[in-house]
Amino acid sequence: MDLDLNLRHASPAFRTFCGQDALAALPRELARVGARRAVIVCGPSIVKHGDALSRVHDALGEHFVGQFDGVAEHSPIPVVKQAQQFLADREAEAVIAVGGGSAVVTARAASILLAEQRDIRHLCTRRDADGRLVSPRLAAPKLPQWVVPSTPTTAYAKAGSAVRDPQTGERLALFDPKTRAQGVLLDPTMALTAPPRLAWSAALNVFSMAVEGLQSRHIDPLADAQLAHALRTVIAWLPHLRTDPEGSRPRLYLMLAALMSGQGSDYTGGGLAQALSHAVGPRSSAANGIVEALLLPHAMRFNASVVSPRLAMLADILGLTDRSTEAVIAKVERLLDLFEVPTRLRDVDVTEKDLVEAADHAMDDWAITSGPRVPDRADVLAVLSNAW
Template sequence: MNQLRMKHLSPPFRTYVGSSALASIDNELGRTGCRRVVVVCSPSMRSHAALAKVEAAIGARMVGRFDGVRKHSPTDVVERACAALADAKADSVVVVGGGSAIVTARAATVLLAEDLGLRELCTSKRPDGTMVSPRLRAPKIPQWVVPSTPTTAFAKAGSAILDVSTNERLTLFDPKSRAQGIFVDPDVTLTAPVALIDSSVSNALSMAIAGLLSGVDDPIASSQLEGAVQAIGHWWPRLRSDPEDPEARMRLVLAALLSGQGSDHTHGGIAQVLGHTIGPQSSVANGEIEAIALPAAMRFAPSNAEFGYRAIARALGAPTAGAGSQRQTATDAVRTLLEPAGRRRLRDVGVGQSDLSSIADRLTYDWFFTNLARTITRDEVDSLLMEIW
């Protein structure tokens, strides 16, 4: 039997949850020396009293607000957010919202700190097909998050933005831009529409399952990822039965945190790549594409992923199966969990059959495609796309 050998480095991260979570925001801002805070959110957040609650908790430290966030974090919005930070002489950011707000703020802090244009800051593809990210050495102002959705974005160091001039997805990666922590307030979680929560949960589930099926032997990450799947399996159905349940919403935020942190130590999956590739080009969120692709994508795992299938089945309460049928048991359990989430085929979200070839071409430019647990051939990609179309 091989002896376990691993390295698991976890960045500092502080988590406050519940009706008193925001009471800690002033202490945390003071601890990190933040005196000039800019709030970043979407236009829709302005209509909710929860935003005023967050801003009151920040108090006199708040010097501005950028509320122009848009879906998929377009480059022009990132540039305007960066200008707002610069004009306010911000030394910190508090994000109120979901994935697009978090990513927009994170990308804006990178752009603010580095003396380069967005294109020069992004990951690029070399002629040999490998992906390379520039080293972004400048210090970044700290970011805190008050999440409205169960997004994995607050646990990550990357920022995926949409180039509005070319309609390309660009990626910035900088560990120094990672959030300091989250304040999970029940009133803020109640601002998100259920459809947006469903998309975020689908992404968190896809990320956790891809990590469990990556074949990486990291018991810490595996425990986080299995815990994420188990929590989603329990709290997502409860949210569907009572959409205004703040407990379910907050618990799903914590499931997304487990998924985001655990997956930092494993590999991504082809369902995520498809979400990244199709989502910005369609009328739906990335997570909805991942929900469509995930059951079919689960077969693309390395030969040592059997323990991952078993963990998924166990987390979702599926009956114990023999080694040969464990993959099917896990896949069926995931499909059952996803069934109430909505549309089940790409054609249902406006993807035409004639689009499939260009989707297969574009997905090779996604960083996650170069980091899959096992190589997927073009024929396999084409077959998968036809299956889920």
């Protein structure tokens, strides 16, 4: 691996508010961009927590003009189109995504469809005539976004929106930096709305993205600092979801870790476990974060031959004196065991037949191109089979 230092690190404008008074910043944030009409995008599970949701309503005050609460897992295209129409009907000038990753992605994707007014297949990342994955430039101005999260998702700071076609099972990726959130507001009451199990599975994605980002071939010490601290934070605070399930403090720390992992991995790129989880997750009975963590050691073994200098750094972050590849992967496996992650895809109801279809879909995932070792289809199928 080429470790020459050659980077460009441009930090997007992003504001983070955390604590009991975090939501009080919402009116000021809207005024900052001149937005008067704000629509909330959330799922049915958030609606059940009226006290938490009313805190967002109260903070928005006269700016609140409607609430789309039909968000569904994996952001299916029909739901995204419903959200698009809702934004149009309410003449929205800003979007507040409330909830987990699906709410954030649905809000972004709906904003793209609203602004671009074209079929989603003309807007998504696809292969060009030379077989390269390319994302079309989406020029239309987009509605400003803010996130009030209920789970520690790395989606907070991203510019991508991956939606699912329920008819074909395809994952269509939209990319537009103009949909990147203006900021995140970490409210302790909202943080407690998610069941501990859901917060746990989301934090596993934070852990996996940090580990994969720290193995990237794109060397960026600034991003490494974010990823390293995100990793330490997850290791320190994830066990508290069991010992203190009703405490907001562990959840807020995990949300900050999610923000760091999401921002850091923006510079280092995705990885093999991430790409495979995008393809396998919807075919399993488990959340994507669980599937991604399950696949992580297998992806690390696939990459091991080209990432030894990076694994040595990862060993230091994990507090290992033995900096060998085997020791690092073994440590990650011990942590996943501590985090109670299943060890086989069959344990989360993935069938052997699913592996072939997932391998095909994974090859069209942008994240697979940014790992330290780019696999071919046979490699992907072998990794999935080993994990099965």
